[in-house]
Amino acid sequence: MTSNNQWEALQMAVDELECDAVLLDEEWQVTYASPSLGRRLGYGDSGMEGRPVTQFVHSDDVDGLREFLAGLEGGQERGQRSLRVRGEDGSVRWLEVTGADLTDSAFESYALHAWDVTEYKNQEDDLEAFARILEQLHGVTNRLYAAGSVDEGLDIVTEAAVEILGFDWCLLSKVDDGLFEVRATSPESPLSVGDNPMAADEGISGQVYQSGEPHITADMTTSDEANPTHGYIRSAVTVPVGSWGIFQALSTSPDAFDDRDRRLAETLVAPLATMIERFEWEQQLRDSKAAQERQRRQIEALHAVATEMKTAVDREEIFEMTIEAVEDILAFDICIIDEVEDDVLVPTAVGSNMSIDDYYEEVPVDSQDNLGSKTYREGETLVVDDLHEAGFAPAQSKFRSAISVPLGDWGIFQAAAEREAAFDNTDRRLDSVRQSMGLFVGADVLERLEREQELERQNDQLEEFASIVSHDLRNPLSVAMMHTSHVQETGEKGHLTSVMEALERMEAIIDDVLTLAKQGQTIGDVEWVKLGTIVNESWDQVPDENASVTVVDDAAIEADRGRMAQLFENLFRNAVEHGSTSPDSQARQDAVEHGSTSPRSQAPADAVEHGSTSPDSQAHQDAAEHGGEGVTVEVGLSDGVLYVEDDGPGIDEELRDRVFEQGYTGSNDGTGFGLAIVRRIADAHGWSVSVTDGNEGGARFEFTGVTARR
Template sequence: MPGALVLYVDGDREDCRTTARRLAGERASFDCLTATSVADALDLLDRYHVDCVVSEYDLATETGLDLLRAVREDSPDLPVVLFTADGSESVASDAISAGVTDYVQRTDGASLAHLADRIDAAVSTHRAETELHQSRRQLARLHECAIDIAAAGDVDAVVDRALLAAERILEFDVCGVYRVDDDGRFEPVTDRSYVPEETPTVDDGILGKTYREDRSFHVPDVDENAVASPDRSRFRSALSIPIPDYGVFQAIAREPDAFSAVERDLAELLVTHVSHALDRLAFERDLRRTNERLQAILRNTTAHIYTKDREGRYQLVNETFADRLGLPKEDIVGKTDFELQATEHAEAIRENDLTAMERGGPVEAEEQAAFAEGESVYYSVKVPLYGAGDEPTGVCGISTDITEVKQREAELERQKERLDEFARLVSHDLKSPLSVAQGYLEVVREDVDHENLSDVATAHDRMAAIIEDVLTLARNGRQIGECERVRLDRVATRAWANVDSKAAGLDLLTDTVVEADPDRLQQAFENLFRNCIEHGGDDRDLTVRVGSLTTDRATAETPAPVGDGGADTGTEPTGFFVEDTGSGLGDVATADLFEPGFTTSRCGTGFGLAIVRDIVEAHGWAVEAGASDEGGARFEVTF
């Protein structure tokens, strides 16, 4: 127990001094004051913080009971021990009635040791009761302060009120709240926070450790703590408490072990109030932002946004919906679709509302609605709304006008029908006469040997190729079939087998796996290979390469064996390339290469690369033409 100051009172001055000296010797933790009268004792009590009064019964003109009564008038809880050899049962009874703390019979034996024990017990009990009373009083004041903190309208007000409570209620002399700036350095919040000579970082001292580990630290003596680094040497103890998602509260003191367990608990409680208040402010701020965004969406979206109750009555509609109906919003709220739409439309809309509530999940549907300017088609998504219970209280819906989309779909369907008709025309009305012409040419060749007949045969072949390419574009266009995981090297190998490669060679530098329609991808490779072979120049020295594109192009193009993972560069492929070692593209604009009918070859159809572009774009990819490192043509397909 910390040292206690004892006031010993005895009418015999010499006996008083002797007993006080012996009592102090009995307990090193005792300091003793002496008095020989009630008046002297009361004077000393006014001037010193005495922990316990010990009095003899006989005080010359007065008694120990007179002193007890006088003490109780000003200090009802101060421990008073009556220590006397002249006592009796009557004296003991009167002392107890007057509120004496303890009554010790003075004897010649070990009475001083016994008295010291009783003083220890009395002082300990008094201190515990005083601390409990003070903590209860502080707790009550903190609860009152918590109301003020919770009502604060901004962060600075929360911090100021909390620090005021720490100073006035917890009696912390030096304290502050600190948050971390963008440079990782603590900055004091508001002028009430203590400002250190040099603001620490999140890596410094107990403040930084509290922030990093998100837990409280109590340092009884900074001189014995390796982490503590006070900015002034006079500070000896510290208490740091994290404020989650915000910063740190810290109190420091000039003396060691300055923060009791009760004070630490009350400080934790204060910081909890601060944290809750800051969370509320953050929630309100986020809520305001969300409401502002929601209002902006409701005001500016072209979609119809609305909520309805279980009976289908509108509870909220946005401006777009109201404008479409040509009514003020207040004239729509409370009404049902049966009051705003034709019956057949209202019935379908109501059925979708009910389905969403019955399923307990979203419903997507096309709905029709009639307005003054005509009927429109909407793509509607509806979800159930819930209150406190498990049953839906209504629905929320977002309806997007897709009238133009549906009209475009109808137009595309008509175009498809015309393309189908065109394909039939090409297949029958063009291929049939061409077959007849080819047949007559063979008959003529049996009887006539003329050099121009080879040109006629070449023209027939070119016409047949053009017809096949046109049919490919008309029938397939930008459509692809079911996609699957395929290896580029295997698809390229099959494509190379279907091409007249002449003397050209194929190098495969990739075993990348892609999601693709294997047949359409093979067709794209075939057309790219034909283009390289037909326009590459001297095919005896021509080499065609297929490799992966990655973020590191140089690494991606390094030759490596395929089929064993050797071509894997360790980076995610971003596409693939097909290039040759031929004469290149020359002065041709690369954008023209993919236009239907464009060709630089006398015997080319001009549709091969157009088909490649359609296949690539149907997969959601892109294709570009350029030059290879050796000057040949290079086609890059990027995912």
């Protein structure tokens, strides 16, 4: 027999474990059950005692209980088992059970400890069900992405809402022209496609669409915001579908939806919104391509008309051709061209659908309520969707919208329509009209300007040549005349050497001037020219046995071959004479600039000029310019920059910007054109040239913008 103390100890253990206790005899009859368990199952405090424990267990779990209890016999092990038990009312609860064999103790029973885990089990079941639904919705997403149309996608969603989410009814409404329009419904839905259009800013549907936030309506009859279309609809969950519209699940029962339903509805609808956005974008792309193609054909047709305008003999004919083209090609119904005469817009040409008598007789350009006057004053294309609302007074009250295009200082072009907003996306086409008209109406002005510019360029060139002839040729001419007089007076033929040198210098200047005049700013056909080849060919024109040239990178550059050879010859001659120490050149090493590649300029040409020829600077210049026995020149490409570098004395920093100036030289022997020719050839190729210090202290000429390949 069990003493009271033993029962109290058992009860204390049960209380400490916060569980229920059940004692079974050897026949598995209940000899004791915690009163709390009996009450929870509806059997009362002791209603479970004296009955087989299997009577309370769910039929699917009886075999498992027997196996569990058999494992406890003989005290072999403590077990743990989850099983379902039935209440008096047929309800099912989950218990987590552990047990022990106490048959050899004073209790003479099998002791079971039970914890009610019904809530946890339900949550597990919910999670498993939720996971299965999500897996099914993933399949719906794949179907939506494979759908061939928006309507197909809508049907997929309404079907899934009923079959997967278990909603009674659902619908999808699109916002069109500010109204909700039902586009798809589930079977048995009280609403049909096209039913009951409602403003997109009204009711709960409008609130959800405008805010982009879902909403659960627990009871339509008590909600101030609800505006149900059918009185028997009691509750709903409403979810936005992007900018397209809304999804609604409906029920005839109140409180039919919870947050779980809302989340699942959002999960279902999200890929639909993406699919619709994709279809709309693809349609816009197709429309855009079609519009571009249509616009391209229109512009081509307008250009063809512009070509025909070349045969026009006066402005009036051009106006008529323009009006006809706009009507036929752009399909504008009402067109007119106004010319400005004495600050008044005067109609000059109108379309075939109206006469000038139907239009204004004339309008001052300072008129404030006239679209054409405003266009002329502002010089910008104006598009007006509603003339009356914008405060303009149209020529006829039936004109609602218009586009007005300025045509320079001499007038405007206008098109009108009897409906609002008729001229969207026409700016580009009208610009083509304006360009076509302006091209030929102003042709005489353009031709005159071109002639004036050409004359101005020629005058500048003549002035430049006159300056050279009057200044640069005067000095050697004076020298030649002076020495010729000495020969005549004294008969000493030694003066003839100076005469010859002066004449050669004059010829060098003339050759350089002709080079600049004939090839100043243009180049011929370009080709890929190997650096090694063009450098060697150019070097052969530089007579200096002590000098040498090296090509570091034998890449190919895109250039005019002849002009490129001329550029290298001038740079090489400049480098060689700059670094030479031969006696013949010693007296000429003070020059900044050494002349061009003209054969007769080789003798007097000298090193790149480093300063003035004043006595104070002479000693410094001589020291800087005597570069050694023979100069070495290096040509290559570095980081896309073409360079020509020598190891001579270099060029003083303060002179580097001036050495490229035409005619600049500090030497009596230099022509001042060699590096000017180099810069002009570079400019003609679209390159930039600069001079800096070389790695060995000499001069380094760098050309950027060169196109090269290896």
